[in-house]
Amino acid sequence: MRLPEALQFEREWRGSMDELVRKATQLSLNFPIDNDVYLPESTRTVVMSYRARGILPPADRKRFTWDHLVRLLAARYLVTQGWKREDVAERFKEHSTDYLAKHLPELATSAVQAKPRIDATELQRVEMATIAVQLLAAGIVEQFGHAKRGAVLVQDDSMSQRLTQAMLLLAALFLQEGQDNPLGSVHQLLALSRSPLTSATFGLAVFDYRDFPYAGLLLLDPDRRIPTLDCAELARQSSSELDLREQLAFDALRSASEQLVGRQDEAYADLRLWITEHPVTTTAQLRDFVRETNLQAALGFLLSCYEPVGPRHLIHGQLHLCSACGVPMRRSPSVESLVACTIVQCSRFDKPVESIAHPTGPETLIARPHVLLYWVAPGLDEVALYRKAQKFGLSPRPYPDRDACDISLDGGAVGVDVKSYANPFVLAAALTANVGGLASYPTRIIAINDQALARFHGYLDIVRQRYSGPLPLRFMSVHELMKSLESPF
Structure with a gap:
């Protein structure tokens, strides 16, 4: 029996999201x-994403039906065939659930398909858009540095030159697409950069081409x-003036741990772990922690x-x-009376509760915004892996040698770096350029x-194909690594 026939026996199905x-x-x-x-x-995560894009209708008093089941499976099929989720949502407006269930195998070859791969005449536009986004990321980071020093953003010669260059390239792209440029104001451009890079948000069709590597990227x-994180990494790859480690307070952390002579590495790891596990705390808890761990010198x-x-x-x-990561929540954008997590690495991100x-x-x-975004958020997986490795006696060390990697296992035989970049092209380029301290480990x-994997179709395949560094790396999901910790490497 094939899936279309099996679906016909599920017409009375109802249930929760799980x-x-x-x-x-x-x-x-x-x-x-x-076949x-x-x-x-x-x-x-897939269900929430499809609901957010209009592929799935709202639940009926938190209960889902056959209609949701059919549309979820039909959307999964089209996305695996290369369709963008926005295209799927538009296609679904044209057909009933009965039609989708009966014609499931033919949907991917119907009239409205995923956007075709661009030809050579359009390649120049994609290259221009790619450079524009790289410059925009670098400009945003530079301007952020100016703002930290108290500078007011004014659209004149004092503005980041990379930001100016990005605006000029974006204007050229609008001209090539036969449109007026709606982003002549830097303030409007930065406001828009809080949304994903898509044609729906920026108005540029090139942002939806398959060959454009930064589609959907959030800056x-x-x-x-x-x-x-993706913006900061793009900026670094674009030779930005930003010293990311300073922004992330790494210099301050190293300075604090250096004061504890003879236990610098241990102090560095203890401080990182504690901050990640305590995004919200009290001054009394801070003082208890430094007293119990003899880290009074790091209280400041x-x-x-x-x-x-x-x-x-x-x-x-x-x-x-x-309840999953401990970070302050916000009002849910989809259900007014509920709240949602703001940490994209969290398993409960943007889920109304x-x-x-x-x-x-x-x-x-x-925790301050940069600490939440750059330490706590990516640290969720790091801490979870470290704690599980402890449970199974794998001799884990968190942040060995003050960040040679995120976790070492088996007495230093294995080095693990946890990554949460939203875009696999950005990650592959970063690793190809430099794997950092991970290079010193036999198994990497x-x-x-x-x-991150769930939000970008084919993420692991892309990063494996695009990585071209000299050292062999093993790429896997955090979930897969967590399972593998239960057996020897």
């Missing part, structure tokens, strides 16, 4: 769509309004990583924390955040 994921995965693995072609399994964090550094609770942390005057307010007081402290593993 049950929808399980049912879709069960059907995908047991019934071929056509031994099976669909990949579904996840909650500015929409909540904290600072450069994202720790205090510099936090700030008091402010209005931007609160929802209706109360602080709500994510009810939340109990967290008590606050004058001593309550919250790049573990990629599961949420």
Whole structure:
């Protein structure tokens, strides 16, 4: 029996989101769509993404139906065939659920398909768009550095030259597409950079071409309004003036650990772990921690990583924390009465939930925006892997030699770097240029955040193909690595 026939027996199905994921995965693995072609399994992240893009209709009082099941499976098929999710949503507007279920194998070859691969005459436009985004990332990071020093952004000669060059290239792209340039204001451009790079947000069709490597890339964090990890890495690759380590407070951390003569490496790791596991704390907890670990000399550094609770942390005057990562939540953009996590690496990112307010007081402290974005967020996987490796007796060391890699295992035989870049092209270019301290380990593993993988189809295949560095690397998901920790390497 094929999947289209199997779906006809599920017409009365109803269930929760988790049950929808399980049912879709069960059907995908047991019934071929056509000629031994099976669909990949579904996840909650996929369901949330499809709902956000209009592929799936809203649930009926938190219950999903056959309509959701069919559209989820049909969308999974089209996406695996190269369709963009925006195209899938448009296609689904034209057909009933019955039609989608009956004609599932033919959907990918119907009239409206994924955007075709561009020909040689359009390659120049893609190259221009690629350079424009690289310059835009570098310009954003430079301008962010100016703002940290107190400079006001004015659209004149004082503005980042890379930002100016990016604006000129973007204007040329609009001209080539026969459009007026709507991004003549740098303030408007930066506001728009808090949205993904797509034609829907920027108005440039070239951003949706398959050969454009940065489609969907986010340059500015929409909540904290600072450069994202991908933006900072692109800026570094573009020879930006930004010293990223200074921005991330690495220099301050190293300076604090250097004060503890004879235990610098241990102090560095203890401080990193504690901050990642405590995005919200109190001054009393900070003082208890440094006293119990004999890190009193680092108290000033720790205090510099936090700030008091402010209005931007609160929802209706109360602080709500994510139950998975502990970071302050925001109002859900999709369900007004609920809240959602803001950390893209978190398994509960942007999922509307009810939340109990967290008590606050004058001593309550919250990690500063750059600490949340660059330490806590990517550190979620690092800490989870470290704790599991401890459980299985793998002699893990967190941040060995003060960040030679994220985790070493088996007495230094294995080095692990955890990556959460949203874009595999950015990651591959970064690793090809330099794998850092990971080079000193016999076995080198790049573990990629599961949420990042779920949001970019073919992520692992792309990064494996694009990486061209001299050292062999093993690429896997964090989930896969977590499972492998249960057996020897």
